[in-house]
Amino acid sequence: MEVREAALVALGEVLRARGYAFTTVTPETHRRVNARPGANQAYSVRDVFGWSRPFGPGVLEPRMVALLEEAGALADCRDGTHRSRVRFSCLGAGLYVHSAWPTSEQDAVFFGPDTYRFCALLQRVPGSFRRVVDLGCGSGAGGLSVAGRSGEVVLADLNPLALEFSRVNARLNGSHGVQAVHSDLLRDVSGRFDLIMANPPYLADTDKRTYRDGGGTHGTELSVRIVREGVERLEPGGTLVLYTGAPVVDGEDLLRSALEPVWREAPLAEVRYEELDPDVFGEELEKTPYTGVERIALVALVTRRM
Missing domain, CATH: 3.40.50.150 (Vaccinia Virus protein VP39)
Structure with a gap:
């Protein structure tokens, strides 16, 4: 398994161990929820890996940030915050990685x-x-x-x-x-x-x-x-x-x-x-x-x- 894939597996395992849970909605619902007051930045792990909101220092454990970097999935924002390039969604007992919102890239991998x-x-x-x-x-x-x-x-x-x-x-x-x-x-x-x-x-x-x-x-x-x-x-x-x-x-x-x-x-x-x-x-x-x-x-x- 390549380094990037191994890092994403490890990140998923950390999220599962922390009790992470998120159900992914349609892109339009996602847009509407993130347009609400106070929803323009992340305050929790679900905000980062579910709602794809930008996050500042202290929101994620250092281990999660390191794994995002290792996977090439940590994006820099203009205001000094960061964003995850991936999301994690739950389905039954399973946990699945896929593309972050908005899924506008040509090679985006959808889940919803x-x-x-x-x-x-x-x-x-x-x-x-x-x-x-x-x-x-x-x-x-x-x-x-x-x-x-x-x-x-x-x-x-x-x-x-x-x-x-x-x-x-x-x-x-x-x-x-x-x-x-x-x-x-x-x-x-x-x-x-x-x-x-x-x-x-x-x-x-x-x-x-x-x-x-x-x-x-x-x-x-x-x-x-x-x-x-x-x-x-x-x-x-x-x-x-x-x-x-x-x-x-x-x-x-x-x-x-x-x-x-x-x-x-x-x-x-x-x-x-x-x-x-x-x-x-x-x-x-x-x-x-x-x-x-x-x-x-x-x-x-x-x-x-x-």
């Missing part, structure tokens, strides 16, 4: 409400698995959430920072049999799988941020690719789980319309497509790519190969 819902969806998929792959793994939370009932877990992503955080999170949460692979979906991943999962970017992002932009006119392109390519790599009886967003125009779910021809032609024994939340990221509708879109729904596709 979608992560919590995705992992809850995975917990409803029964059974144990010989081989699992998490496509576009980000922090690795999805794959790691089923690691305890899997022989091998492959965490695949094009973003080197996501793979770094995934390795840290696997170590921090005591997950075994985990491999992080640089890959465009399944392109550089070999073999077949009992479970293929994905929580891909699903928005049309004009800044083309890796964690946010799903490709195509309305952000659906990557989700369609995952299903088309994923079903070909499932073992007989294997399951594919897709958690994503769907733009709705004049009552039509555009993602479902794009996916139906794909699953009709595939050798599938079962297809379940469910709307989990009818309306998320309403602020996106004000942007040019969403002209004519009336809402963005959260959906889940769970399908099993013959």
Whole structure:
């Protein structure tokens, strides 16, 4: 393990030992909370590693500051304060490192409400698995959430920072049999799988941020690719789980319309497509790519190969 990754693991272990706990919210909620009076600087460990607020001397233990420096995750602010480049979030009994707020960098690694819902969806998929792959793994939370009932877990992503955080999170949460692979979906991943999962970017992002932009006119392109390519790599009886967003125009779910021809032609024994939340990221509708879109729904596709 490289020095940077080892330092992040050690930092996470220190936070866990101190009883750290934080649930990450949406970027818009985060912005609103940090805009409140008195919320422009950190007074506690949660302020630093949860709310991503700048901190002055004495807020963090010297050991935490040293580990941030060792990990290359300590940023200097103009007023002499510092800021952490990473956040830590809790999910169940786990602790996960990911990018600090605001997640404006091209290679930012996201963790938030979608992560919590995705992992809850995975917990409803029964059974144990010989081989699992998490496509576009980000922090690795999805794959790691089923690691305890899997022989091998492959965490695949094009973003080197996501793979770094995934390795840290696997170590921090005591997950075994985990491999992080640089890959465009399944392109550089070999073999077949009992479970293929994905929580891909699903928005049309004009800044083309890796964690946010799903490709195509309305952000659906990557989700369609995952299903088309994923079903070909499932073992007989294997399951594919897709958690994503769907733009709705004049009552039509555009993602479902794009996916139906794909699953009709595939050798599938079962297809379940469910709307989990009818309306998320309403602020996106004000942007040019969403002209004519009336809402963005959260959906889940769970399908099993013959």
